[in-house]
Amino acid sequence: MTGTLTIAGLGPGHEAMVTPEVSAALASATDILGYAPYVSRVPPRPGLRLHPSDNREELQRASDALRLAADGGQVVVVSSGDPGVFAMASAVFEALEQAPQYQALPIRVLPGVTAMLAAAAQAGAPLGHDFCAINLSDNLKPWAVIEKRLRLAAEADFAIAMYNPRSASRPDGFGRALAVLKEAGCGGRLVIFARAISSPEERIETVTVDEARDEMADMRTLVIVGNSQTRRVGRWVYAPRRVE
Numbered sequence: 100m101t102g103t104l105t106i107a108g109l110g111p112g113h114e115a116m117v118t119p120e121v122s123a124a125l126a127s128a129t130d131i132l133g134y135a136p137y138v139s140r141v142p143p144r145p146g147l148r149l150h151p152s153d154n155r156e157e158l159q160r161a162s163d164a165l166r167l168a169a170d171g172g173q174v175v176v177v178s179s180g181d182p183g184v185f186a187m188a189s190a191v192f193e194a195l196e197q198a199p200q201y202q203a204l205p206i207r208v209l210p211g212v213t214a215m216l217a218a219a220a221q222a223g224a225p226l227g228h229d230f231c232a233i234n235l236s237d238n239l240k241p242w243a244v245i246e247k248r249l250r251l252a253a254e255a256d257f258a259i260a261m262y263n264p265r266s267a268s269r270p271d272g273f274g275r276a277l278a279v280l281k282e283a284g285c286g287g288r289l290v291i292f293a294r295a296i297s298s299p300e301e302r303i304e305t306v307t308v309d310e311a312r313d314e315m316a317d318m319r320t321l322v323i324v325g326n327s328q329t330r331r332v333g334r335w336v337y338a339p340r341r342v343e
């Protein structure tokens with residue numbers, strides 16, 4: 100086995116947020132696999148094979164990547180943001196568990212700037228105190244688990260970053276998440292809607308949970324719910340470092 104498999108994060112969108120380590124891996128790759136919109140962010144060049152695929156095909160993509168690397172390719176699987184945050188790194192390790200013959204392959208995971216951190220930086224410092232991240236997609240976990248985690252995160256007064264808040268196939272989940280927060284007494288907390296961060300369509304809007312509406316979120320939005328102390332200063336939103 101002379102090939103390698105690299106699982107790399109492309110950051111939230113802007114080229115300047117791709118790390119030099121990831122750029123170097125892309126420059127020496129023979130094969131790039133990933134969800135089509137992410138693969139399209141890698142410029143084509145002679146000798147580079149691009150393998151775009153659909154977004155529900157993570158496990159198949161991961162198996163294909165392992166096979167290509169075992170055949171000698173310098174294979175890079177790309178994710179947006181960070182590959183370990185609701186992305187391809189876990190899918191590759193799931194595939195590896197099912198295919199022990201590939202366990203000797205050299206595998207690297209290269210971090211990227213995850214959407215939550217890029218969004219927080221644009222808003223100010225809403226993750227400056229304790230926080231958690233929750234994926235609102237119920238494709239791979241029951242909705243009851245999401246509700247329980249939201250309720251407990253609200254009770255523990257974490258700031259909460261929400262990935263995958265709302266899609267065409269899941270139009271109601273985000274509204275239900277808002278209802279859970281209101282029931283938990285968080286209606287007055289600030290909530291940041293950070294859309295298409297680091298792209299030309301970037302938009303940031305901050306309201307309270309009570310003022311938030313379902314349609315303020317889509318699949319290009321990262322939502323950050325502040326903790327009970329999160330406040331505004333000028334145009335910024337931040338969580339103070341001290342909690343009494």
Ligand SMILES: C[S@@+](CC[C@H](N)C(=O)[O-])C[C@H]1O[C@@H](n2cnc3c(N)ncnc32)[C@H](O)[C@@H]1O
Pocket residue numbers: 111112178179180181182183184185186212213214215218261262263264293294295296297298317318319320321322
């Ligand atoms: C499948 S998850 C992938 C997360 C990615 N691995 C990361 O670390 O950012 C996709 C979700 O990430 C968030 N997201 C990704 N890029 C974003 C961006 N540029 N602006 C806002 N949210 C983004 C959205 O919530 C989107 O629905």
